[in-house]
Structure formats: C-alpha cells, structure tokens
Amino acid sequence: MPAKDGGICRVKLPGGLLTSAQARAVAAVARTHASGVLELTNRSNLQIRGVREACQGALVQQLLDAGLGPRHADADDVRNVLISPAAGRDPGAHLDTRPLAEQLLALLQDVPAFRDLSPKFAVQLDGGEALAMLDHPHDIWLSALPGGTQLAFGLAGCPRGEVLGVVESDQAVQLVEALLRLFLQLAGEHTRMRQLLAELPAQAFLARLPSAFQHATPGFASPAPDGVPLGVHAQAQPGRVMLLAGAPLGRLQTEQLQALAELAETEGSGELRLTPWQGVLLPDVPAARQAAVAQVMSDLGLLLDARAPLARMLACSGSAGCAKSAADTKADAQRLATHLGPHGPAQVHLCGCPRSCAAAHIAPYTLLAQPGGRYDLYRREQGLAGFGRLLATSLDIDQAGEHLAAGNPE
Numbered sequence: 001m002p003a004k005d006g007g008i009c010r011v012k013l014p015g016g017l018l019t020s021a022q023a024r025a026v027a028a029v030a031r032t033h034a035s036g037v038l039e040l041t042n043r044s045n046l047q048i049r050g051v052r053e054a055c056q057g058a059l060v061q062q063l064l065d066a067g068l069g070p071r072h073a074d075a076d077d078v079r080n081v082l083i084s085p086a087a088g089r090d091p092g093a094h095l096d097t098r099p100l101a102e103q104l105l106a107l108l109q110d111v112p113a114f115r116d117l118s119p120k121f122a123v124q125l126d127g128g129e130a131l132a133m134l135d136h137p138h139d140i141w142l143s144a145l146p147g148g149t150q151l152a153f154g155l156a157g158c159p160r161g162e163v164l165g166v167v168e169s170d171q172a173v174q175l176v177e178a179l180l181r182l183f184l185q186l187a188g189e190h191t192r193m194r195q196l197l198a199e200l201p202a203q204a205f206l207a208r209l210p211s212a213f214q215h216a217t218p219g220f221a222s223p224a225p226d227g228v229p230l231g232v233h234a235q236a237q238p239g240r241v242m243l244l245a246g247a248p249l250g251r252l253q254t255e256q257l258q259a260l261a262e263l264a265e266t267e268g269s270g271e272l273r274l275t276p277w278q279g280v281l282l283p284d285v286p287a288a289r290q291a292a293v294a295q296v297m298s299d300l301g302l303l304l305d306a307r308a309p310l311a312r313m314l315a316c317s318g319s320a321g322c323a324k325s326a327a328d329t330k331a332d333a334q335r336l337a338t339h340l341g342p343h344g345p346a347q348v349h350l351c352g353c354p355r356s357c358a359a360a361h362i363a364p365y366t367l368l369a370q371p372g373g374r375y376d377l378y379r380r381e382q383g384l385a386g387f388g389r390l391l392a393t394s395l396d397i398d399q400a401g402e403h404l405a406a407g408n409p410e
Helices: 020-033 053-065 098-110 112-116 169-186 193-197 202-206 254-267 287-299 329-337 397-405
Strands: 006-011 017-019 037-040 046-051 123-126 138-144 150-157 165-168 231-234 240-246 251-253 271-275 279-286 313-315 348-351 365-370 374-379 389-395
Touching: 006 053, 017 020, 020 037, 020 046, 020 053, 020 254, 020 271, 046 053, 098 112, 098 123, 098 169, 112 169, 138 169, 138 193, 150 169, 150 193, 150 202, 165 169, 169 193, 193 202, 231 287, 240 287, 251 254, 254 271, 254 279, 254 287, 279 287, 313 329, 329 348, 329 365, 329 397, 365 389, 374 397, 389 397
Parallel strands: 123 138, 313 348, 348 365
Antiparallel strands: 006 046, 017 271, 037 046, 037 251, 138 150, 150 165, 231 240, 240 279, 271 279, 365 374, 374 389
C-alpha cells in the first residue's frame, strides 16, 4: 500500500512466529528493496516501510520464497488469528493454542466464501497464558477454561467481555465456521461483528446457530496482565526461559532483526515471536544464559524494563510517513520520553489523526495531534466514548510532557 515515505508491505505471521531464516529474509529484502525500517503491529505482524516501486515484485517474491505468504494468493487478508506469543511455552496456560490456531488459519484461507470478510475481521484465541493481550477487540474470541477441554466464547470484544457460551475444544473449528457463515449471511453492508450486533442482539444471533453450539453461560473471567510484560519469564519447559523485549515505538532496523535472528539461533531454538505489544519474544533460552541474552538485547536497543518511558508509549508513523498525520509523532514521542521518569503514566498514545492506527485499544492517556503539530490531551475514563475526557488543548510536546510528568495532568 502507498504511503508518504514509499510503499508499505504488511507481512502476516501465523501466531506471530518468525523463524530465524525468515527473519534474515525479511531483513535482506527490507535492506535491498526498501528503507530498512520495520514496524511491528499490534496484531503480531510486521510491516516493511519505504518499499521502492520498481522493487515491489522482487520483494514480494522473495518473501513468498521464504514461506511468508498465504496458502492461497487471494486469502492473505483473512489470516487474522491472534494468540499469545508464549503459546506452548507459558507455564500458566490451560491449552497449547497453536494446533487450534493452525486449524483456524486453514479454515479462513481454504473456504472461498471467507475471503469476502473484511481484512480487519479477526479471531482471538486465549489459552489462559499470563502473557496475553486481552484488551485487543476481536470479532470472535475463544478462551480456554481450566483443564483445556473446553473453551468459553464470545463476540465483538475480548476475553474479559461477555461470555456467550462454552464449546468443547475439539468442536471449536466447527463453531467458528458456523459463526463466520452466519455472519456473512446476515451482515449485509456491515464488515465487523460489532456493527451487526448493534442491530441484532448477540443472543438472537446465536439462536440461529445449530443447537449443538448453544450452551449455558459459565462464570468466567480472564485475568488481565498489568501493563506490558517486558523482561524474563519462566517457561513450562524446565531450565528454559523466554525474554520479551519491546521495540521502541514499534520499530526495528534491519540490523536489529538480523542480530535477533542470530541470537535466536545461538541462544534459543531458532524462533522469534512478535508480540501484540509491538515487541519480540525470544523463547527457549537456557536459564543460565538469561542475563547475558538480556544484555545483548538491551545493547541492540530493545526495551526489557517496563518502567522505561519509551516502553510505555505508542505512536503512529506520524507526518514523516503518513500524509494524514498532523504531527511527527515518532520524533515527538522521543522528546516526550525525556520528560517522563520511571513512575510516569502507565501508557501514552501519540496519535497523528483520529483514526488511531497505532493502538487497538484506548490508552490511559492520548495525545491527539492538531493542525500545526500541537496536541490535545485526553484521559480514558469509564463511560466516556472516544479517547475519554479532554484535559488540555493545543499543547506543544514539551508542555504535554510537563502535564504528564506532574502526575496529575489536569
């Protein structure tokens, strides 16, 4: 897709998985055919920025040769199944969601009718992991119950939303297929589940499903992680740990990805997993090597301390890469970080326009750019729509930093 700084190539990764060989391939094409800038998305995918028009065909072919394409050429857009980056590794999980995620991805790609779904239509699959993004709103979600033989499910929300029923794990694919077919039958002009449910109540929607999928609502709630869980985490596999690092403002350079590929081969199992927090998880590191590996990742410019100001910031591509943005949000975020210490706001989102591309959820604080590169400051509050309560208007980035650093932005 075109952008102000050149073409953008979005690469969808099944379960966020990127092998070291694939990481090398991405780094090579980004360096050869584009600007060398990579963006990590909040759906555990990546984007290559600054693709030169004459190089588009070669770039795509090399990515396909690395195994990064869809099963069918016209099924790329529907590959939207989000799982925890720690799936199969998290000791707190009720279910290893990877086999089910593979089945759901195959379903989405293999049924021609499902290619009519919106590129934003998505399924979220939660195995009960501690490392999970539960605030990411999806059209269909499933969440494993203790024991792993059953999944709670719901629509147009996330696993802390309204639970509509329970399905046996071995019936989950059939349930999702039935939900997708029913949505396409009833959706009309609507592209997302929440739009349809605004007209047709969820229970009325479910009543049209085969009776095998109508179940009593259980008492169930998923725990919510507190902030971005950066750092070292125990693995279910004895003697192994996984390191979750943030990419500052969601961006990596090709040299960083190349170095991560080498680190995954020498210290892990040759896998990298991108995260919905716009970072990278390196699994299967020997526990005795965790300090050394953490130091290497830190030396690469990655963030392993959730208290770091940049670890608590989101920013869209900004005016340097997007014609719709009213401010250079990436540069402003770097400057804003100099005002904030380790005890600043939980999260700040710098948003170049009201579309809010960089965040899947409303952050505790939002700086919305205005013409001329100034910002309006909002605070998320229960019951208020949009970005929440307007606290201040027409701030330059230094004034915004002073407000936020004060601890009481009002």
